[in-house]
Amino acid sequence: MARIVMKFGGTSMAGIERIRHVSNLVKREAEAGNQVAVVVSAMAGETDRLVQLCREAASLYDPREYDVVVASGEQVTSGLLAITLQGMGLNARSYMGWQLPIRATGHAAALIDHIEADVLEGVFEQGGIAVIPGFQGVTADGDLATLGRGGSDTSAVALAAAMKADRCDIYTDVEGVFTTDPRIVPKARKLRAVTYEEMLELASVGAKVLQTRSVGLAMRYNMPVQVLSSFEDRPGTLIVGDDAIEEMNMERQLVTGIAHDKNEARITLTGLPDRAGTVAAIFAPLAEANINVDMIVQSVPRAGKPSDLTFTVPTASLAHSVAALEKAKEEIGFQEMLTDLNVVKISAVGIGMRSNAGIAAQMFQTLAARGINILAITTSEIKVSVLIAEEYTELAVRVLHTAYGLDDTGEAA
């Protein structure tokens, strides 16, 4: 017997037929003798619809009232799933965030403070199944709070930690975490397991499987998370600590996955004066505007000569960034500002990199051999990222996937 959280995303809850299918998955786990809490998202598209209504109601909507409106989507699906489970003869009940309660702070992007597990312990003692809406909680003032888009993953992991679950299964519309996007590389392999750190890096560079926050939370509580498909009856990918992977006795690849992220825009400032404070003058107005600067490359300044600086920002922030920099043009003293949306960040992620210095060099050589020019580079302990022209995306991902030995050879991973 295990104690598990099962979380189902919007596509898994999109309509009664799908909810019935989800109920069968829950039933199987319950009948196997497990103690089960289920966390559900709103039906696919419903949260978008509710957010749109808030926007139409007033351009500057009150986050407290926004939460009242958007929390309703998960309320509906949790009631419907409880009804469907009961219809199959299971002892299921829904518990809203304010009923457990799930204590949270803030609005629209609230943080979970604490989840009371007492109600759930009572449910499990009586052999029941608890159905809990994801994405929501209740503030100290007794107001509804929502956790920000994709927050149901975080709800599921936080709940698993609170009820000391053996694992948290995140059912979604993909089969797990792949070595790279299978739409680009048909030879991509589903990974049996990745570490929390690898998953965090992969999520941060475009592998949209789990909300980054939920991975961080799982790492903090060392909660095993499984990502799997609610549409295919196969094991998914385990996201666990380094030690757990050691125990699984898996042969370690140096590189675990290749990700790409088109959500980058490049800005180059030319003719920057060679004086102290120039770089600070550039990034201060961007920080004030809450813009995340990612990759930064500075041409080596020669004494007394003007230099260039290149960096990237999220695509959606490009217009704001340009405006902020134009405003500070005099203070910064640049000659020209060049922008480029047709770039992509390609990243290789793998915990094996820690002990192998050749990974970055292999990436540069592999890309150079195809004539792909590298516009910027960043590295972390377990990641190497390069910025290249967007038109090379598929080619770069494919050749790196092969170069790092990730192609599916038909053998078990």
Place this chain on the structure above:
Amino acid sequence: MARIVMKFGGTSMAGIERIRHVSNLVKREAEAGNQVAVVVSAMAGETDRLVQLCREAASLYDPREYDVVVASGEQVTSGLLAITLQGMGLNARSYMGWQLPIRATGHAAALIDHIEADVLEGVFEQGGIAVIPGFQGVTADGDLATLGRGGSDTSAVALAAAMKADRCDIYTDVEGVFTTDPRIVPKARKLRAVTYEEMLELASVGAKVLQTRSVGLAMRYNMPVQVLSSFEDRPGTLIVGDDAIEEMNMERQLVTGIAHDKNEARITLTGLPDRAGTVAAIFAPLAEANINVDMIVQSVPRAGKPSDLTFTVPTASLAHSVAALEKAKEEIGFQEMLTDLNVVKISAVGIGMRSNAGIAAQMFQTLAARGINILAITTSEIKVSVLIAEEYTELAVRVLHTAYGLDDTGEAA
């Protein structure tokens, strides 16, 4: 300065444009210096959609979970109205049923026990506007509860009573209470005022303006209710006590309104044995099946001879009624069961009837003069109802409206 409840139905809340219009009506009352609480229904069609989802999820759905699902519709509109009011510069906030709280007992058709007014008093002290979802409350166990279809009218009146409001304005898609259905009689007049008793009788015989329960509650607390249109800027109809109508110095009509109700089906049992217990044997199985029997006519039994019995049931209960009676056929001992869906109940309602015995006679004569056959009759202190063939509906309503002097003559009512 007055303290008022404003209640808006589903058509008034159907989309952001309409909610903006509602906000203007609320703003006007607030800026006139009134203390305002607003009760809202779900967007038109939304509750039907949610009920349908519950039905699809399981044929015998749990009323507790049904309440979780359907309560979401009013949650959405109350948040959206609060946002829209704030966008107009007003100090508005939503309060869910469980936040006030609105204490209720039961599920799916719960009854309101008590509404705490403390939170609202605090809101009014600070010059705020409270937006409250209709139709919902919270049980002693902390579960969501809904009040049954049309329950938002009851929420509004109960809230008005709890906060000792001066009046409760029910905004809807009709202009008020009319002497009869204006689609049948273009000369129908909007009534300036009716008594609670008259409104109860009119509602029970087909005038679908307010939920019957809400009228009973208003009568109990002597809470003045105004029914008016959110689309037309005109006074509606006041529903008040007998004494208040006296004070308004209105000329009293003997008959206040004519209503018709097609939701009646006739059942006739023939050849009933002349023995004690026959009538009980007929109505006991119907009562067990929770079927409301309305009009009853028994042919005068002659000693030792079989007799007939005619009665009506709601159209939706006809199939159940027939099944229940067929099952008890041997015990009852009837020869034949005849059913007829093509009947209509026409009612004249008026508090003036109490002191005038001629109203019923006038009805029978007026219908007889047009050759309309009366199939059954029931009367109460302030109502006369007859059952006739459905094809005469419009003719009967029109001639009675004229006979009782209700036609609009162009003078103020």
